[in-house]
Amino acid sequence: MQKIITNCLCVDISSEGKGVIKNGKDIIFCDGIFPNEKADVEILYHRAGVYFGKVKKLYNLSRDRIQPRCKICTSCGGCQYQQLDYKAQLKYKTKRVKEALTRIAHVKQEVLPCLGMGNPYNYRNKIQVPFNKDRNGKVKFGFYKENSHIIMPIKECAIEDKRAAPILWDIKLLLEEMNIPCYNEDSSKGILRYVLIRTSYHYDELMVVLVTTQMNFPGQRNFINELVNRHPEITTIVENVNSRHTNVILGNQEKVLYGPGHIKDDILGLSFEISAASFFQVNPVQVEKLYASALNLIDFNKKEVVLDAYSGVGTIGLIAARNAKKVISVEINKSAHKNAIENAKRNNVDNIEFHCADAGEFISKYDGDIDVLIMDPPRSGSDETFLSTVMNKRIKKIVYVSCNPETLARDIQYLSSMYEVNYVQPVDMFPMTAHVETIVGLYLKDKK
Numbered sequence: 122m123q124k125i126i127t128n129c130l131c132v133d134i135s136s137e138g139k140g141v142i143k144n145g146k147d148i149i150f151c152d153g154i155f156p157n158e159k160a161d162v163e164i165l166y167h168r169a170g171v172y173f174g175k176v177k178k179l180y181n182l183s184r185d186r187i188q189p190r191c192k193i194c195t196s197c198g199g200c201q202y203q204q205l206d207y208k209a210q211l212k213y214k215t216k217r218v219k220e221a222l223t224r225i226a227h228v229k230q231e232v233l234p235c236l237g238m239g240n241p242y243n244y245r246n247k248i249q250v251p252f253n254k255d256r257n258g259k260v261k262f263g264f265y266k267e268n269s270h271i272i273m274p275i276k277e278c279a280i281e282d283k284r285a286a287p288i289l290w291d292i293k294l295l296l297e298e299m300n301i302p303c304y305n306e307d308s309s310k311g312i313l314r315y316v317l318i319r320t321s322y323h324y325d326e327l328m329v330v331l332v333t334t335q336m337n338f339p340g341q342r343n344f345i346n347e348l349v350n351r352h353p354e355i356t357t358i359v360e361n362v363n364s365r366h367t368n369v370i371l372g373n374q375e376k377v378l379y380g381p382g383h384i385k386d387d388i389l390g391l392s393f394e395i396s397a398a399s400f401f402q403v404n405p406v407q408v409e410k411l412y413a414s415a416l417n418l419i420d421f422n423k424k425e426v427v428l429d430a431y432s433g434v435g436t437i438g439l440i441a442a443r444n445a446k447k448v449i450s451v452e453i454n455k456s457a458h459k460n461a462i463e464n465a466k467r468n469n470v471d472n473i474e475f476h477c478a479d480a481g482e483f484i485s486k487y488d489g490d491i492d493v494l495i496m497d498p499p500r501s502g503s504d505e506t507f508l509s510t511v512m513n514k515r516i517k518k519i520v521y522v523s524c525n526p527e528t529l530a531r532d533i534q535y536l537s538s539m540y541e542v543n544y545v546q547p548v549d550m551f552p553m554t555a556h557v558e559t560i561v562g563l564y565l566k567d568k569k
């Protein structure tokens with residue numbers, strides 16, 4: 122194909138939020154172009170049967186296009202949809218779920234409109250940014266340019282909690298004033314690598330995590346005192362040491378420098394303790410809608426035995442336990458499993474048990490009765506061992522919570538000889554991005 126294709130029409134949005142252009146038989150995926158827009162496109166490369174391009178000149182701007190709040194939204198790779206009006210974002214998310222379910226699983230059930238947020242900005246309760254020093258000795262922080270380690274400085278991110286940016290700016294000033302060296306990836310020298318901020322939605326609690334290359338950096342005490350002086354909203358500061366040359370942000374060694382070392386937050390009236398490394402849902406407003414809609418599908422009357430598979434830190438299971446006879450949770454990750462046990466104790470929930478295992482292996486060995494299955498697998502979806510055992514056990518009701526419509530549809534197709542879909546509700550957990558979460562209700566068909 123020639124290098125520049127002129128006057129291309131964008132016909133769709135891909136699951137990753139890229140514009141889809143048809144050029145004869147060829148498909149071109151392109152960032153920054155939305156359906157019905159036209160552009161001249163430069164072809165960059167060809168991979169797995171499709172071309173990837175870059176907009177050179179855009180015409181016919183879509184009526185759904187808006188001015189983004191963030192200047193780097195097209196290059197940091199985090200917010201594929203920030204240039205789209207929020208109503209249009211929700212429309213495309215609903216469409217993506219509908220198309221995946223009809224194309225892959227031939228689902229006939231109506232797909233409800235994607236459940237959005239009142240204010241779709243500043244929702245993230247976890248923010249992590251790299252710090253670096255430029256050639257002139259100025260400290261830089263921001264987000265990496267997509268697929269690179271080049272830091273793009275940013276005043277504030279449009280989707281992070283508003284409390285984060287002023288703290289990040291003062292950390293930058295303090296590092297400069299106190300001459301504390303930032304990490305340099307090329308030389309592996311320097312001290313501060315990342316700053317992670319976690320905020321509580323329901324409480325005035327805020328955690329700052331300093332990811333450093335060594336424990337106890339020079340001037341640490343003064344730095345902490347000054348930071349807390351300037352930002353009394355900080356309730357705890359943790360130092361996390363990561364000296365490895367890797368993309369993983371947190372290391373294994375940790376020291377509490379100020380406050381209790383954790384914050385707390387609530388989901389639907391249950392309380393959770395969050396430490397530097399804990400997994401916790403990042404959108405505190407939408408998670409309540411997600412869980413409430415999912416659990417609403419089960420007509421609880423304290424008699425049900427519920428299996429909460431892929432349970433993470435136990436959040437959904439713990440909420441379900443309030444109205445069920447018993448909940449059995451299974452999660453493969455050891456630290457999430459440990460957190461789940463602590464969360465049950467913290468909330469005095471005693472009709473729940475936790476198993477640290479592969480969900481498929483666990484269920485195939487489990488010989489008790491299960492009335493309801495709640496499953497919330499990772500992006501790759503579930504697997505045949507798990508799903509075939511669900512079918513063998515003839516579990517009557519399934520509530521499937523999914524973060525990937527395509528693997529969701531594949532798994533529903535697998536279950537379709539025995540299960541019928543009776544509810545599909547997409548939920549927008551990540552406004553401004555192309556991600557969409559879906560709740561699906563399935564019930565066991567009558568034996569013919």
Ligand code: SAH
Nearest residue numbers: 431432433452453454478479480497498499
């Ligand atoms: N339900 C939770 C977490 C969902 S994320 C919540 O709402 O917060 C998916 C979880 O599945 C992760 O915690 C991951 O560790 C776990 N997981 C991934 N593969 C698994 C497997 N094969 N068996 C059990 N759990 C698994």
